[in-house]
Amino acid sequence: MMNYIDLHAHMVSRTTDDYHAMALTGCVAVTEPAFWAGYDRVSASAFADYFKHLTEFEPQRAAKYGIQHYTWLCLNPKEGEDRALAREVLAIIPQFLERPNVLGIGEIGLNRVTRNELATFIDHVELALEHNQLIHIHTPHLEDKYKGTKAIVETLASNSRIDPSRVLVDHVEEHTIRMVLEHGFWAGLTLYPMTKVSPSRAIDMLEMYGTERLCVASACDWGPSQPLAIPNCMFEMRRRGHSQQWIHEVVYANPSRFLSQNPKFRLAPLEQALVG
Amino acid sequence: MQIEGSCPRTQRELIELEFIEHRTKILDIAAFLDRFDRSIEHNANDDFRIKAFREALAALNSSEFGRVERIQMLLSDLSSELRAERDGQSAYGAAKESEQ
Numbered sequence: 001m002m003n004y005i006d007l008h009a010h011m012v013s014r015t016t017d018d019y020h021a022m023a024l025t026g027c028v029a030v031t032e033p034a035f036w037a038g039y040d041r042v043s044a045s046a047f048a049d050y051f052k053h054l055t056e057f058e059p060q061r062a063a064k065y066g067i068q069h070y071t072w073l074c075l076n077p078k079e080g081e082d083r084a085l086a087r088e089v090l091a092i093i094p095q096f097l098e099r100p101n102v103l104g105i106g107e108i109g110l111n112r113v114t115r116n117e118l119a120t121f122i123d124h125v126e127l128a129l130e131h132n133q134l135i136h137i138h139t140p141h142l143e144d145k146y147k148g149t150k151a152i153v154e155t156l157a158s159n160s161r162i163d164p165s166r167v168l169v170d171h172v173e174e175h176t177i178r179m180v181l182e183h184g185f186w187a188g189l190t191l192y193p194m195t196k197v198s199p200s201r202a203i204d205m206l207e208m209y210g211t212e213r214l215c216v217a218s219a220c221d222w223g224p225s226q227p228l229a230i231p232n233c234m235f236e237m238r239r240r241g242h243s244q245q246w247i248h249e250v251v252y253a254n255p256s257r258f259l260s261q262n263p264k265f266r267l268a269p270l271e272q273a274l275v276g
Numbered sequence: 277m278q279i280e281g282s283c284p285r286t287q288r289e290l291i292e293l294e295f296i297e298h299r300t301k302i303l304d305i306a307a308f309l310d311r312f313d314r315s316i317e318h319n320a321n322d323d324f325r326i327k328a329f330r331e332a333l334a335a336l337n338s339s340e341f342g343r344v345e346r347i348q349m350l351l352s353d354l355s356s357e358l359r360a361e362r363d364g365q366s367a368y369g370a371a372k373e374s375e376q
C-alpha cells in the first residue's frame with residue numbers, strides 16, 4: 001500500500017469512520033482549510049470556536065487513526081462579503097497562528113467574485129505576509145471559476161512581496177491551470193464528483209502539464225464528496241499505466257514539498273525518508 | 277504543455293478500458309435532451325443553461341484537440357468586472373447572458 005497526503009479535507013464534517021477508511025487506504029496526513037459552515041456565521045466568536053475546534057479537537061481525533069492533522073485559518077470566501085465581520089475575524093486569527101498544527105492562511109479567495117470578496121481576500125493576503133505564512137487559495141466554482149481565478153492571479157502577481165512558491169491555488173481545471181502554473185504558483189486538482197474534476201481529468205492534466213507543483217486532494221466536506229478520492233485516483237493512475245514513482249510524486253512527495261515550507265509540517269521519520 | 281504522446285495508453289487500450297463508460301454517458305445526455313422535449317411544460321427552451329449546454333454539445337463534435345478547455349470557456353462568465361455585491365452563495369454552471 002502506498003501512503004498519501006490529502007491536503008484539502010474538511011474533517012470537521014466527516015465521521016470517524018472516514019478517518020478509519022482513510023487510514024486503511026494509506027493516508028498519513030491531512031490539512032484542513034477553514035471553510036463555510038453551511039450558513040453565514042454572525043460573530044467573530046463563532047470563528048474563535050471553530051478555530052479552537054480545528055486546532056485542538058480535530059488533531060486529537062485524527063491522531064487516534066495515526067493521521068497527522070494540520071490546518072489553515074481564515075474567514076472563507078463565502079463570508080467575505082461582510083467586511084465588518086471580516087475585520088473582526090482577521091483581528092483574532094494571529095492569536096491562533098502559533099498553534100502547532102496551523103500551517104498558514106486559507107482557504108481564502110473568491111466565491112461570486114464581488115468587490116467586497118476581493119477586498120477581504122487582499123486583507124487576508126496582507127495578514128499572511130505580515131506573519132510570514134503559507135497561503136492556500138480557493139477558486140470559485142463553475143461559471144465563476146475563470147474570472148475569479150484570473151482576478152486572484154492578477155492580484156497576487158501585482159504584489160512584489162508575494163513569493164509564488166509559497167502559495168497553492170486550489171480547484172484548478174482545464175481552463176485555469178495554465179495561468180496558475182505559469183505564474184509560479186502551486187496548483188491543486190480537486191477530485192470532487194459533479195462540480196470539480198474526475199480522477200480521469202485530473203490525470204489528463206498531470207500527463208499534459210507534468211507533475212511539478214501539482215497536487216491532488218479530495219476537498220471532502222458535508223456535500224457530495226469522497227474522503228477516499230485520492231486512493232481512488234491512485235487506482236485510476238495505475239490503470240492508466242503510470243509508475244509507482246509517478247504516483248508517489250503526485251500524492252505524497254509534492255504535497256510534502258509544498259507543506260514543508262512551514263517547519264511545523266513534519267512527517268513521521270519513516271515517511272520523511274520516503275520523500276527523498 | 278505536452279500533448280502528443282502524453283497519455284501512456286494506446287488507442288486500442290483506451291477503447292477496451294473506457295468505451296463502455298463513455299457510451300453510457302453519451303446515452304444519458306441524449307436521454308436528458310429527449311426528456312426535456314417530452315416535458316409537461318415547455319417553459320425554458322431559452323434558459324441560459326440549456327443554451328450553453330447546446331453550444332457545448334456542438335463544440336464536442338469538433339475534431340480539433342482542446343475540446344475540454346473550449347467547452348469550459350463556453351460554460352464560463354467571460355466578463356472581467358467584479359460584481360457590485362453578492363447575489364447568492366451558489367454559481368449556476370453557465371453565465372447569464374447579461375454577464376457575458
Ligand SMILES: [Zn+2]
Nearest residue numbers: 033035107219
Ligand atoms: Zn474546501
